[in-house]
Amino acid sequence: MGERADMLGDWRERVLSDPELILEDRDLMRALIAANDRQMGGNIVDMRGIAMERLENRLDRLEDTHRSVIAAAYENLSGTNQVHRAILALLDQPGFEGFLRALGTDVAGILRVDRIRLVLESAEATETSAPKVQKLEDVLTVVAPGFVERYLTGGRDVPHRSVTLRQVGDSSGVIYGHAADWIKSEALLCLDLGAGRLPGLLVMGAEDPHQFRPSQGTDLLTFFNGVFERLMRKYLA
Helix, strand or coil, X not given: CHHHXXXXXXXXXXXXXXXXXXHCCHHHHHHHHHHHHXXXXXXXXXXXXXXXXXXXXHHHHHXXXXXXXXXXXXXXXXXXXXXXXXXXXXXXXXXXXXXXXXHHHHHHHHHCCCXXXXXXXXXXXXXXXCCCCCCCCCCEEEECCCXXXXXXXXXXXXXXXXXXXXXXXXXXXXXXXXXXXXXXXXXXXXXXXXXXXXXXXXXXXXXCCCCCCCCCCCHHHHHHHHHHHHHHHHXXX
């Protein structure tokens, strides 16, 4: 009994000298409040206990929101770094062929997509045949005039944005080839290649059906698209 009294006395002195030992321990505070409620009996309304319970619930919600904000900020920072690295990989290329090869290899790896295809319309192409560009067929697809608009809208008379995120659409075999069997979502970046030139399309495909969704933000891809457009105009000039 004497030893127990010494322990309680020591514990009491520590708490009195440093109350934060208890105040910062939520589980311990909750246990003390519950013990106090039991001592008061069930017929007494403890307004302080109700207020503390509400404050605890608010604190839990604030902590959840705080974690969500931090996670979103980290994801946004990570995405920004990816886009910057992808742009630098393109800027490092001395020629157009190396530029396109880097697009299908280094840039695809940095952005963590399974396929990147550059789709260019050509007056020499038809619905059933198109010229092939040797050594670049794994990244460059040449299509007939009007294909880009039809692929973006599905043949409907609807407006489209500069960046579209969606599930894989019809005619995907023209773009992805055999990979169309397993590419499930895509990002479509419309390319304005300058006055007098047919439009183009930069397509990023992913096996994950949820990697690109219409509900996602497109700011970073819009920025990437703007840089890519300017580089393409420089090479085409």
